Amino acid sequence: MPIRSARSGRSGRSVAVLAYEGVRLLDVTAPLEVFSTAASLSGGAYEPILCTPDGEPVTTASGVRLMPAASAADACGSHTFMIPGAPDLPRSPSPEGVPKAVEALAGTARRVTSVCTGAFALARAGLLDGKRATTHWRHAATLARAHPKITVEPDAIFVRDGAVLTSAGVSAGIDLALAMVEEDEGAGLAREVARDLVVFLQRPGGQSQFSVASRTPRPRRDVLRALLDEIIADPAADHSLPAMAARAGVSVRHLTRLFHEDVGTTPAAFVESVRLEAAQSLLEGGEPVTAAARRSGLGSDESLRRAFLRHLGVTPSAYRARFRTSARAASGDDTAA
Structure with a gap:
């Protein structure tokens, strides 16, 4: 399933995943794989969009180069916006262009989500104030101390608070994406995707x-x-x-x-x-x-x-x-x- 631009005119729910310099590769690719598989199995229920702040390629924390299909501006208006995490995000400012991209994408999306330490980018934008949220267990205490207006749930695999969803570390992006597929399209499609990817539909236990x-x-x-x-x-x-x-x-x-x-x-x-x-x-x-x-x-x-x-x-x-x-x-x- 191609990772298309938000302006391609397809009828499926568009899911904009924002990549940036130093992003964790699996935080990006795991949810994209879920939505791409769901699109393939359903005949187009989703349109995954890989974007970057300026539409230029970025290098992940593992050294892999990602080629986006769109800039953040082009991906605005997507049904779902997802911000992946990065190893340095809890202790360093968000990379150049990310705060503005988060503001633009989140402001026009019906659903805002994060994977792993991507919660820190949402928190810095004020999008988690007064909400429950989670992040990687290693950084949950840091998130709680830095942003006391957030009720951090350190053991959760993912947390839903209204239209904002946050997930735990790395592979929890799969759990989060499957939960959204189940919410949008029903348990049948979510189960098919989980079976295709050979993962739990609902992982037992928490962090x-x-x-x-x-x-x-x-x-x-x-x-x-x-x-x-x-x-x-x-x-x-x-x-x-x-x-x-x-x-x-x-x-x-x-x-x-x-x-x-x-x-x-x-x-x-x-x-x-x-x-x-x-x-x-x-x-x-x-x-x-x-x-x-x-x-x-x-x-x-x-x-x-x-x-x-x-x-x-x-x-x-x-x-x-x-x-x-x-x-x-x-x-x-x-x-x-």
């Missing part, structure tokens, strides 16, 4: 399926670093707020403030995320639900179930069964009960 330790900013204070290491090393220990405050030698109120400043969450939320990850690992290894609840520190089966449903959207039993099935498939054993 919390990735390591808590790897996605948590390293605290500046020694006392907090030591405390986090203790929690990660032994999730089932006593990590109540009073117990942690006593070990750190600070008041409960001060510890809560330190967590907010350095970790971007509450002590209780961090402890639960570590325990949830521990429970996932135990279930993946074949532990029964009751044992996983006890050894992870979550306690009872019911506490484990509530945590799984709240954060992952599945029950512990269903999660365990998924990995048991995967293990049989990987070993070629399809006869096990």
Whole structure:
């Protein structure tokens, strides 16, 4: 499916994806692949448009050159506008031409979306103020600190708030694009596209399926670093707020403030995320639900179930069964009960 200009006159929903210098390649190409496949399977439901601020080629973060079909000005009036992310976007100003292009494209689109750190470009334009949003788990705390008017949901794969949709890191652009296809054209076409691309139509779990330790900013204070290491090393220990405050030698109120400043969450939320990850690992290894609840520190089966449903959207039993099935498939054993 060709990536056409917004002025080509086709009847499908036009989707303008804005590429720019240093953009992440998969942030651009993954959604385009979804919409191109949907267009092919449906006979023209979508018209993907690859554009750049000035219509000139750009070099991605991986060194691949992208040849656009249009400039941002030519792509104005598209049904959907999508801004991909870039590795440097959270800590550097948006590349030249991007702010103006975002303003123009978003101002004329019926639906505004971002992939990964593209949320930072929308935030800088004020398009996320007063809204819920997400971004790559590594940069969620940075987005929340830099733009306090945004309610950042760090665990979501994608977030919809009205006509604005934001998605998590990199491959989450596929999830977001599939969700839009399902909304526009129904579950049947979205399912066909997912099958063609060999991806989940609805990915199980959120960003919390990735390591808590790897996605948590390293605290500046020694006392907090030591405390986090203790929690990660032994999730089932006593990590109540009073117990942690006593070990750190600070008041409960001060510890809560330190967590907010350095970790971007509450002590209780961090402890639960570590325990949830521990429970996932135990279930993946074949532990029964009751044992996983006890050894992870979550306690009872019911506490484990509530945590799984709240954060992952599945029950512990269903999660365990998924990995048991995967293990049989990987070993070629399809006869096990």
